[in-house]
Amino acid sequence: MLSWIPLLLVLPIVGASPGDSLIAFQDCIYQCEQTTCYGNPYNVIQEEFREEFQKPESRYEWKYYNGDWHFARMPLAWNLRLLLWNCQSNCDYQCQRVITFERKKRNQEIYQFHGKWPFLRIFGIQExxxxxxxxxxxxxxxxxxxxxxxxxxxxxxxxxxxxxxxxxxxxxxxxxxxxxxxxxxxxxxxxxxxxxxxxxxxxxxxxxxxxxxxxxxxxxxxxxxxxxxxxxxxxxxxxxxxxxxxxxxxxxxxxxxxxxxxxxxxxxxxxxxxxxxxxxxxxxxxxxxxxxxxxxxxxxxxxxxxxxxxxxxxxxxxxxxxxxxxxxxxxxxxxxxxxxxxxxxxxxxxxxxxxxxxxxxxxxxxxxxxxxxxxxxxxxxxxxxxxxxxxxxx
Structure with missing residues (x-):
């Protein structure tokens, strides 16, 4: 139990996981949910009216779209549904993996998401x-x-x-x-x-x-x-x-x-x-x-x-x-x-x-x-x- 004391001392100053606030992670989740969960090809409209959406006075937010990001199609596999994965939580998992892979390629620091490391999921099991x-x-x-x-x-x-x-x-x-x-x-x-x-x-x-x-x-x-x-x-x-x-x-x-x-x-x-x-x-x-x-x-x-x-x-x-x-x-x-x-x-x-x-x-x-x-x-x-x-x- 003594080994926990240094960790205890830093707990009050620990904030949210840095991966959660990455713009790329947020854009990835948006892209996955729109294209996978809702069947919304938002990127077509966003590209057509990009200049309008990017104006400061625009009522609409322009979201980055990456054509190299690929996501699993619906419906989810039975083992994922058995463990209560849904489209939104699956997008969150996939984007953790996508962003982590990209950061590794650039030799950037690996971040946690939602207080956890981005583990590889096995049979739908998180850890x-x-x-x-x-x-x-x-x-x-x-x-x-x-x-x-x-x-x-x-x-x-x-x-x-x-x-x-x-x-x-x-x-x-x-x-x-x-x-x-x-x-x-x-x-x-x-x-x-x-x-x-x-x-x-x-x-x-x-x-x-x-x-x-x-x-x-x-x-x-x-x-x-x-x-x-x-x-x-x-x-x-x-x-x-x-x-x-x-x-x-x-x-x-x-x-x-x-x-x-x-x-x-x-x-x-x-x-x-x-x-x-x-x-x-x-x-x-x-x-x-x-x-x-x-x-x-x-x-x-x-x-x-x-x-x-x-x-x-x-x-x-x-x-x-x-x-x-x-x-x-x-x-x-x-x-x-x-x-x-x-x-x-x-x-x-x-x-x-x-x-x-x-x-x-x-x-x-x-x-x-x-x-x-x-x-x-x-x-x-x-x-x-x-x-x-x-x-x-x-």
Whole structure:
């Protein structure tokens, strides 16, 4: 989340996309709509009365006509109509491509249009690669949900399931976030954009809730009141957040809110990892151990080595493995920095910084994030509950 801060600072001074105000782009859209959508050969009349139309006192506006600009004829292909493209939106897309192609030929700067780069449309999908990577994220998180559900079913003690429920709820929300991300990148409408933003914010807040409950041991029965209060506060905060966006949509506010919650969430994660590391460090260096150094290897039964970064290091002990989420978080933070160093799409105008960011987010879920959480809940959370209850009986 730290990598978003420089972007946040420049947001208030960012204006409309420069491509929107290009005269050539506006003339292109006019030409496409008149000739394609309305069947109006306006260029014939404009050429005949050009001198009259170009006079300052003329009531009519003269529009530039380029005979080299060619547009798709109506009706649109069925796959475009299925994705709700119409003649006007199709003209907008075609003119983005036409003007971008011309600017590339002249070695001019590539501009964004309507806040987006001029991607090459595939099967009617606006941002094909972002959709593919969003679906990959959906898939790996779905696999994680299956792992969590299986581990929860194996937990016989209801007290063991409390933190599992938090993590499962977070994962389901994350899956829905990637569903709406995919839909938004397929077709950019106001409703698809807003749903993408709402669920992205809900994902951040659900992670905040899950990690907060883990750090402050709210899974214990004695903390039922604080656990309930914390959940109610999070729900109320999200409701207020959505209400704020519905009544007064603001990209700047939305980003600030998500960054704030995300930074606190990362602090919670650091706290959890620090506590676990300290616990296993004390076990290894306990002066009461007459047999020498004791290394806890409980995590090995949860780890899949082919889905683990630096397996020779993190498989050495539970102490080292307790720090594994920090590496995954670092990878995500580095990937998120791609959003700051934005650049025009390459590889046939299909891949940009945002799609690469979606690629990076696949790896944490695939490379052991869910394995780590199952290990933590089973060995540490439930182990803590059992230890506390044992001390009570003594």
């Amino acid at each position: 094909f690669v972002s959709v593919v990577f969003s679906l990959c994220n959906l898939y790996v998180n779905y696999l994680g949900l299956l792992k969590l559900w299986k581990a929860r079913k194996m937990a016989s003690d209801p007290k063991h399931k409390t933190q599992f429920n938090n993590v499962i709820a977070m994962t389901i929300i994350t899956i829905f976030a990637w569903i709406f991300s995919s839909i938004f990148h397929i077709r950019d409408f106001q409703v698809t954009e807003h749903l993408d933003y709402y669920f992205a914010g809900l994902t951040v807040l659900s992670s905040f809730h899950t990690l907060g409950a883990r750090l402050f041991n709210l899974y214990r029965d004695k903390y039922w009141f604080w656990r309930t209060l914390f959940t109610v506060v999070c729900i109320a905060a999200y409701t207020a957040h959505v209400y704020r966006l519905v009544t007064d949509w603001s990209y700047t506010y939305n980003m600030r809110a998500n960054i704030t919650v995300g930074l606190v969430q990362n602090c919670f994660l650091i706290g959890v990892c620090y506590n676990l590391y300290s616990k296993y460090y004390e076990e290894e260096t306990s002066p009461d151990d007459n047999k020498g150094k004791t290394i806890n290897l409980s995590h090995l039964q949860y780890v899949k080595f082919r889905h683990l970064i630096l397996p020779s290091f993190f498989s050495r002990s539970a102490k080292l493995y307790s720090l594994y989420p920090l590496l995954l978080t670092f990878i995500v933070t580095v990937g998120m920095s791609l959003e700051i160093f934005d650049f025009p799409p390459f590889f046939y105008d299909l891949i940009d910084a945002h799609s690469l960011w979606h690629l990076v987010t696949i790896f944490p879920a695939w490379l052991g994030w869910y394995d780590w959480m199952i290990w933590d809940i089973t060995e540490n959370v439930y182990g803590h509950i059992v230890e506390v209850e044992k001390k009570k009986k003594e």
